Amino acid sequence: MAKRRAFHPLRELLLARARQFYREPETIFWVYFFPLLLMGGLGLAFRTQTEISVRARILADDPRIEAAIRQRLESAGGVEILENRENAEDPDRNADEKRVDRSSVGTPSPMPRSLSPSVDATVIASGRVEGPGGEPWPETIELRFDPSMPEGRLARERIERVIRAALAPPGSPRIETRKIEIRGARYVDWLLPGLLGLNIMGGGLYGVGFVSVDMRIRKLLKRLRATPMLRSDFLLSLIGGRLIFLLPEISILLLVGWLAFGIAVEGSILSVFIVGFVGAAAFAGIGLLLASRARKLETMSGLLNLTMFPMWLLGDVFFAADRFPAAMQPFLAALPLNQLNSALRTVILDGGSLVDTLPSLGIVLVWGAVAFPLAIRFFRWQ
Amino acid sequence: MTEIAIRCRELRKVYPPDVLAVDGLDLEVQAGECFGLLGPNGAGKTTTIEILEGLLEPTSGLVEVLGSTWLKEPTRLRQEIGISLQETRLPEKLSVLEVVRLFRSFYQDGFDPQEAIDLVDLGEKAAAWVGKLSGGQRQRLQVACAVVGKPRLLFLDEPTTGLDPQSRRKLWEIIRLLRNEGRTVLLTTHYMDEAERLCDRVAIVHRGRVIACDSPPNLIAGVGGEHLVEFTTTNGTLDDPECSRLPGVLATHRDGDSISLVVSAPHETVPALLGSLDRHELRLRSLSTHRTTVEDVFVRLTGHHLDEDSKDDDG
Numbered sequence: 022m023a024k025r026r027a028f029h030p031l032r033e034l035l036l037a038r039a040r041q042f043y044r045e046p047e048t049i050f051w052v053y054f055f056p057l058l059l060m061g062g063l064g065l066a067f068r069t070q071t072e073i074s075v076r077a078r079i080l081a082d083d084p085r086i087e088a089a090i091r092q093r094l095e096s097a098g099g100v101e102i103l104e105n106r107e108n109a110e111d112p113d114r115n116a117d118e119k120r121v122d123r124s125s126v127g128t129p130s131p132m133p134r135s136l137s138p139s140v141d142a143t144v145i146a147s148g149r150v151e152g153p154g155g156e157p158w159p160e161t162i163e164l165r166f167d168p169s170m171p172e173g174r175l176a177r178e179r180i181e182r183v184i185r186a187a188l189a190p191p192g193s194p195r196i197e198t199r200k201i202e203i204r205g206a207r208y209v210d211w212l213l214p215g216l217l218g219l220n221i222m223g224g225g226l227y228g229v230g231f232v233s234v235d236m237r238i239r240k241l242l243k244r245l246r247a248t249p250m251l252r253s254d255f256l257l258s259l260i261g262g263r264l265i266f267l268l269p270e271i272s273i274l275l276l277v278g279w280l281a282f283g284i285a286v287e288g289s290i291l292s293v294f295i296v297g298f299v300g301a302a303a304f305a306g307i308g309l310l311l312a313s314r315a316r317k318l319e320t321m322s323g324l325l326n327l328t329m330f331p332m333w334l335l336g337d338v339f340f341a342a343d344r345f346p347a348a349m350q351p352f353l354a355a356l357p358l359n360q361l362n363s364a365l366r367t368v369i370l371d372g373g374s375l376v377d378t379l380p381s382l383g384i385v386l387v388w389g390a391v392a393f394p395l396a397i398r399f400f401r402w403q
Numbered sequence: 404m405t406e407i408a409i410r411c412r413e414l415r416k417v418y419p420p421d422v423l424a425v426d427g428l429d430l431e432v433q434a435g436e437c438f439g440l441l442g443p444n445g446a447g448k449t450t451t452i453e454i455l456e457g458l459l460e461p462t463s464g465l466v467e468v469l470g471s472t473w474l475k476e477p478t479r480l481r482q483e484i485g486i487s488l489q490e491t492r493l494p495e496k497l498s499v500l501e502v503v504r505l506f507r508s509f510y511q512d513g514f515d516p517q518e519a520i521d522l523v524d525l526g527e528k529a530a531a532w533v534g535k536l537s538g539g540q541r542q543r544l545q546v547a548c549a550v551v552g553k554p555r556l557l558f559l560d561e562p563t564t565g566l567d568p569q570s571r572r573k574l575w576e577i578i579r580l581l582r583n584e585g586r587t588v589l590l591t592t593h594y595m596d597e598a599e600r601l602c603d604r605v606a607i608v609h610r611g612r613v614i615a616c617d618s619p620p621n622l623i624a625g626v627g628g629e630h631l632v633e634f635t636t637t638n639g640t641l642d643d644p645e646c647s648r649l650p651g652v653l654a655t656h657r658d659g660d661s662i663s664l665v666v667s668a669p670h671e672t673v674p675a676l677l678g679s680l681d682r683h684e685l686r687l688r689s690l691s692t693h694r695t696t697v698e699d700v701f702v703r704l705t706g707h708h709l710d711e712d713s714k715d716d717d718g
Contacts, residue, residue, distance in 0.1 A: 028504060028508035030509050033504055033505045033507075034508075036501070037497060041494055041496050044496040239494075240490055240492065241494070243488060243491070244486075244491045244493075246458065247481075247486040247488065249552075403458065
């Protein structure tokens, strides 16, 4: 007859994991509050994205022509005209061209140019004819912009529209624009599932990988190996711990997303948790695999950075992965974070069911299914 | 007939590429005794104990623990032995009770965690986090984790290294208590006083071999006497025949200009020695007498002191 065991090893191991996790204030911050800060910060920063004004400079031989163009651009809105005090009197166009080139084709930056002080486009007017309202108007207008910059393209579009409107014959239709905001299509809507995915990745890699290397360094793994503890209980406690910590992780992010930005989950909340669990388990496997040989925390930090950094950039979290070149797409589609995020967006944004997430979730599962056996095979206990 | 708890024959362990940590070590530990592996750092003690604990594979040799081997019955052996390793750092943010409960959960049978904590005299610290414990308290917690499964055989690797004298004595008391309950204890140490006071029998390990194995009194008797008289002189020296003519002198050893006499009764030897020095007009620079210790045995056998690190392996 089996004796009832007063102390169940898996329960005690899980309790130990949970206690250590919740007794570490730093962990709590990074796991639960950092994603909120990211969501808050980025959600607010990009809320005004459609309001971004572009910066342009006007160079004209005739100050009256410059004033005419300026007046039209300013009344159309959305274009900020930079003053060029000394440039107006500067007869040397070449010197100015250099300046234009440097300022508009200078350092490439993936971040919105609204953060940088340089010019998005330069309008160079030359020659003089009689304009639409009888005032002086340039013969040619050259528009310089950097097409690799979103602001450059936006500037071109806006300036061109204003100038064409000025030249349009009377009676031609006016274009009215009106701002609308569709819930679910804002940046922050798109961001939230990505942050959830990012957190699930970080939790799996750190919560399992870092923790097990730390235990190896403390010779705690070796000490546990010296007891009758089952290895499977130990591994289950690491993964189980992750799943337990995930519940508040997902809940807090969804709740704050809903309260602060009105992001509603279109699909079922249960599906979000199931997708999250699958992702957490897969990343726990990857974390365990990365940790299987490392004997130093430095080694582990390097391995984790090597794994996480590409996915921060390419993982469909902050930048949409489908904007990257076509040649990269097969590689991106193989990344576990991209597929996890895609599954999360299917449920949260598109209201998809679990079945709809299967193509993505399948790839996440494959990662877990490959990583786990390898991790167990190579795991170093001492 | 006494039961054998541990038996190993011709144990060898080579670490790649060619570091010989254990070099044909033989050992027999009887059930119920407290047995000490004594040797300097690097002598091969830890490698030996970890092979016996089933944590390392020997390169060759026979190892039997509690009548079985690690290949045959790993699960039963894990249940029946308790281990305290060197330098384990238990989780800082768990309490003493939580840690002992965790270790208790791995064993089918065992003490109540609180009972194990009381046994190592940490009752007042049961709720304290490991991070707040002193070195001696942590070491006692290690022992609590090792005994909580009521092991028949207890392995303690350097249980008192780095502890202050008071903490060491406290641990000795606990180890004696465990031995008196009928558990077999195998410990490693490089403190000769620990081996002498705590162990029923001691194996002196040097360069991966056992060079002597007996009870501390017998080991000391093997040197030839219970007392040592050591002296140095400033001008000239007393020759060996002169020394051995002194009453009660069993042997004479020289180490540089220091002479040590193995004697049976120092109260007879010392006055005669002083008289003899007087006759030869030799002046004493130093004179000391002490009881022969296991340290003296070690020095006699190896020509090294216990606190010198062995240079040829990593221990």
